Amino acid sequence: MKAVVVYKWARNAADAIVRTDGSIDWRNARMAAGEDDPAALAAAKQIAADTDGTVIGLTIGDGDASWALARGVEQAVCVADAPNLADNGATAAVLAAAVRYIGDVDVVVIGDSKQEPGVAVALAGELGWPALVGLHSASMPAGQLQAVRRTVGEQQTLSLSTPAVLGMSAESDADQVPGMKELLAARKRPLTKVTLSDLGTPPVDLVSVGCRKPDSTPSRLFQGEPAQAAAQLVAALRAEGVL
Amino acid sequence: MNTASWVLIASEAWSGALAMVQPLGGAVTAVVVGPRELADEVTASGSGDVLWLEPADGVPAEAYAGTLAAIVAAAAPRVLVSTYDPACRVVLGAASAQLHARLVPNVVGLAWAGDNVLVQRAAVGGATIETLSTDGPVAAIYAGDEVSLPARAPAPVRRLDLAPAEIRILASEPVAVATGLDDAERVVSFGRGVRAKDDVALVRGLAEALDAELACSMPIADDLGWLEKSRYVGRSGNHITPALYMAVGIAGAPQHMEGVRGAKVVAAINSDPDARIFQTADYGIVGDLYEVIPALIAEVHK
Ligand SMILES: Cc1cc2nc3c(=O)[nH]c(=O)nc-3n(C[C@H](O)[C@H](O)[C@H](O)COP(=O)(O)OP(=O)(O)OC[C@H]3O[C@@H](n4cnc5c(N)ncnc54)[C@H](O)[C@@H]3O)c2cc1C
Ligand SMILES: Nc1ncnc2c1ncn2[C@@H]1O[C@H](COP(=O)(O)O)[C@@H](O)[C@H]1O
Numbered sequence: 001m002k003a004v005v006v007y008k009w010a011r012n013a014a015d016a017i018v019r020t021d022g023s024i025d026w027r028n029a030r031m032a033a034g035e036d037d038p039a040a041l042a043a044a045k046q047i048a049a050d051t052d053g054t055v056i057g058l059t060i061g062d063g064d065a066s067w068a069l070a071r072g073v074e075q076a077v078c079v080a081d082a083p084n085l086a087d088n089g090a091t092a093a094v095l096a097a098a099v100r101y102i103g104d105v106d107v108v109v110i111g112d113s114k115q116e117p118g119v120a121v122a123l124a125g126e127l128g129w130p131a132l133v134g135l136h137s138a139s140m141p142a143g144q145l146q147a148v149r150r151t152v153g154e155q156q157t158l159s160l161s162t163p164a165v166l167g168m169s170a171e172s173d174a175d176q177v178p179g180m181k182e183l184l185a186a187r188k189r190p191l192t193k194v195t196l197s198d199l200g201t202p203p204v205d206l207v208s209v210g211c212r213k214p215d216s217t218p219s220r221l222f223q224g225e226p227a228q229a230a231a232q233l234v235a236a237l238r239a240e241g242v243l
Numbered sequence: 244m245n246t247a248s249w250v251l252i253a254s255e256a257w258s259g260a261l262a263m264v265q266p267l268g269g270a271v272t273a274v275v276v277g278p279r280e281l282a283d284e285v286t287a288s289g290s291g292d293v294l295w296l297e298p299a300d301g302v303p304a305e306a307y308a309g310t311l312a313a314i315v316a317a318a319a320p321r322v323l324v325s326t327y328d329p330a331c332r333v334v335l336g337a338a339s340a341q342l343h344a345r346l347v348p349n350v351v352g353l354a355w356a357g358d359n360v361l362v363q364r365a366a367v368g369g370a371t372i373e374t375l376s377t378d379g380p381v382a383a384i385y386a387g388d389e390v391s392l393p394a395r396a397p398a399p400v401r402r403l404d405l406a407p408a409e410i411r412i413l414a415s416e417p418v419a420v421a422t423g424l425d426d427a428e429r430v431v432s433f434g435r436g437v438r439a440k441d442d443v444a445l446v447r448g449l450a451e452a453l454d455a456e457l458a459c460s461m462p463i464a465d466d467l468g469w470l471e472k473s474r475y476v477g478r479s480g481n482h483i484t485p486a487l488y489m490a491v492g493i494a495g496a497p498q499h500m501e502g503v504r505g506a507k508v509v510a511a512i513n514s515d516p517d518a519r520i521f522q523t524a525d526y527g528i529v530g531d532l533y534e535v536i537p538a539l540i541a542e543v544h545k
Contacts, residue, residue: 013366013367013368014368014497016367016370018367018370018371022371022372022373023371024366024367024371086347086364086373086375087345087346087347088346088347088348089339089340089344089345089346089382090345092336092340092346093340112329114478114497114501115348115349115368116348117327117332117348117349117384118332118335118336118339118346118347118348118382118384120336121332121333121335121336121337122336122339122340122346123336124308124333124336124337125312125336125337125338125339125340125341126340128309128340130305130306130308130309130408130409130410131305131308131333131336131337132303132305132329132333132410133329133332133333134329146413149329150418150479153417153418154415154416154417154418155415155416155417155418156303156412156414156415157412157413157414157415158303158410158411158412158413159410159411159413160408160409160410160411161408161409161410167329170479171478171479172461172465172479204345205345206345206347206362206375206376206377207375207376207377208373208374208375208376209361209374209375209376210373210374211366211371211372211373211374212371212372212374213370213371213372214365214369214370214371214372216523217525219511219521219522219523219524219525219526219527220525220526220527221516221521221526221527221528221529222526222527222528222529223516223528223529223530226528226530226531226534226535226537226538227538227541227542229528229529229530229535229538230528230535230538230539230541230542231542233510233526233528233539234539234542234543236526237487237508237510237526240487240507240508240525241486242428242429242486242487242507242508243429243453243487243543
């Protein structure tokens with residue numbers, strides 16, 4: 001099996017600061033992989049191990065492509081000039097073109113992120129492949145692609161034919177931070193840089209016409225002496241009818 | 244101008260997505276993948292045509308994504324909306340690619356600006372709402388709340404009969420162990436603000452005083468083992484809907500808060516006035532839980 005693991009190396013939205021006018025200040029945001037990318041990598045590796053296959057890393061944007069290479073992926077492809085797009089479909093179209101460029105891919109494994117929940121499904125749509133998302137693990141025992149997902153109260157095991165797209169959802173922070181040895185090895189592993197013009201996919205995007213803060217009622221905070229704060233909170237909760 | 248909207252529904256939460264397209268004023272078509280009862284509920288909202296597909300035994304809704312996408316693409320709606328539900332999203336992705344639509348996640352509102360569609364989406368974890376504009380078709384993943392729709396004269400249901408792709412459910416097992424959290428009226432939950440295992444008794448005392456179930460954040464169960472794993476709340480844990488969720492020494496990470504989106508009132512006790520949980524909690528006490536909990540217990544017993 002030839003598995004592609006799609007990962008991201010971009011500014012972490014959790015570190016972004018929203019200004020009072022709703023605009024976003026990205027200056028303090030660190031570069032990070034997607035939160036679900038370690039789960040995607042684990043699934044891709046499992047599928048490769050079960051089938052004596054290979055894993056190829058794929059990332060877009062101008063970030064550092066070595067995240068997967070330092071975590072045991074032998075080779076990676078990076079679409080270096082792809083911009084950050086609001087349209088998940090446009091991001092997916094770039095990724096789909098790169099998957100076609102890699103060629104003969106059996107399965108694409110990608111983080112099914114909460115922030116960008118359209119990328120994995122649009123990628124499947126662009127490729128015309130069947131897909132499952134919100135998955136927690138995947139494997140390929142006895143030549144059959146299988147995936148597991150847990151919803152509230154139920155665990156499902158599903159099978160699907162290849163080629164397919166699997167969207168993985170992390171259940172905890174399972175990233176294995178690589179050591180110096182792995183980081184050095186990553187530098188020697190082949191990284192192919194391609195451009196949008198190589199892929200022939202100039203992305204079109206929506207136009208941003210502004211940001212605003214959501215209308216939310218601020219929380220009522222009680223400070224000061226514990227006894228007094230406790231009395232205020234209990235009174236408020238009784239008034240709400242929840243105590 | 245094409246003002247038609249299609250809404251994809253494959254699970255219980257659909258009213259908000261449907262309500263979002265109604266103000267656009269165009270014809271609305273709902274596609275329901277699931278049991279007949281779900282189609283009937285949608286029909287009772289009377290908001291337009293309902294196409295209904297019942298997956299065969301052992302076949303997940305995703306197996307119909309390709310054929311459903313072709314039906315949506317043939318109708319070429321200007322707006323296509325799905326819920327966050329994984330199966331719905333897979334159908335949306337397939338249809339969006341065929342429609343050459345702009346696919347926007349975390350959408351909370353839609354409007355017209357001349358011939359353009361204005362799409363409001365939550366960004367940076369909901370801290371800001373960005374408005375995007377496009378002159379093309381839009382595929383939106385709805386991220387707002389559920390609403391109650393007025394009952395109207397039911398629309399007719401048209402049944403679809405489609406062949407599935409090769410995706411099958413091999414096994415389905417129940418996982419949850421009964422904790423009482425599911426239908427608890429009140430839940431007291433604690434996080435790493437609690438310093439030692441012995442101090443769990445203090446929080447348990449508060450839960451007893453409030454007649455509440457006890458829960459925790461993921462690290463308390465997963466890393467520290469101070470409470471059973473079946474009792475942590477969040478994305479990968481319990482999703483609960485109590486009237487009161489009282490979070491003690493919990494930072495309020497988005498993964499944690501996903502589990503209490505359905506709570507009526509959230510109250511937080513945290514010593515850090517800038518703790519993230521105070522951004523979403525309804526009420527809070529800024530203070531040391533070791534002082535606040537005894538005070539709360541005393542107050543409740545007064
Ligand atoms: C993919 C993924 C999935 C995850 N899923 C979940 C999930 O389902 N559920 C979940 O809970 N987490 C989940 N997490 C982890 C989550 O990101 C947070 O790390 C976790 O919720 C933090 O737990 P905490 O609030 O108990 O601890 P901390 O972040 O350490 O916060 C402790 C809080 O206690 C306060 N505090 C300290 N001392 C006191 C005191 N004396 N009095 C009052 N307050 C005090 C501090 O100010 C702080 O705000 C997930 C993470 C990832 C990456
Ligand atoms: N710029 C990008 N480069 C590569 N992959 C991306 C990019 N943006 C999104 N993705 C993929 O889409 C998934 C969801 O994106 P995100 O929410 O931004 O983490 C990620 O797990 C990535 O695998």
